[in-house]
Amino acid sequence: MKTTYKGSCHCGKIRFEVDADLDHVRVCDCTICRRRGALIHRVEENCLRLMTPIEDLSLYQWHTKTARDYFCPICGILPFRRPRTAPDKWGVNVRCREGVNLSTIPIKYVHGGHLD
Numbered sequence: 001m002k003t004t005y006k007g008s009c010h011c012g013k014i015r016f017e018v019d020a021d022l023d024h025v026r027v028c029d030c031t032i033c034r035r036r037g038a039l040i041h042r043v044e045e046n047c048l049r050l051m052t053p054i055e056d057l058s059l060y061q062w063h064t065k066t067a068r069d070y071f072c073p074i075c076g077i078l079p080f081r082r083p084r085t086a087p088d089k090w091g092v093n094v095r096c097r098e099g100v101n102l103s104t105i106p107i108k109y110v111h112g113g114h115l116d
């Protein structure tokens, strides 16, 4: 069952709401994920509502330029991204959501390293 979560970056410039059935989080070993340490959960396009215009975020792209990593230009936190393997979805950083007890959510290890 989907729950609506509020989320934000650290400084509060970037705010969003997401509808998600948070039954797992993804931990990936690709070059950027292993540095960032975010816990990602993917949702369909229409499950993420931005309270801050997308133009207000900084965009980082590299290599094939398919993945789109959006982060706050002030505090540097990444609240969500477009994954390379599913660019029509949002990968939302679960650490940016309010009201989530991370210790109760199963971790799914993803080996994205071979996609670098």
Ligand SMILES: [Zn+2]
Residues within 6 Å of the ligand: 009, 010, 011, 012, 013, 014, 072, 073, 074, 075, 076, 077
């Ligand atoms: Zn911020």
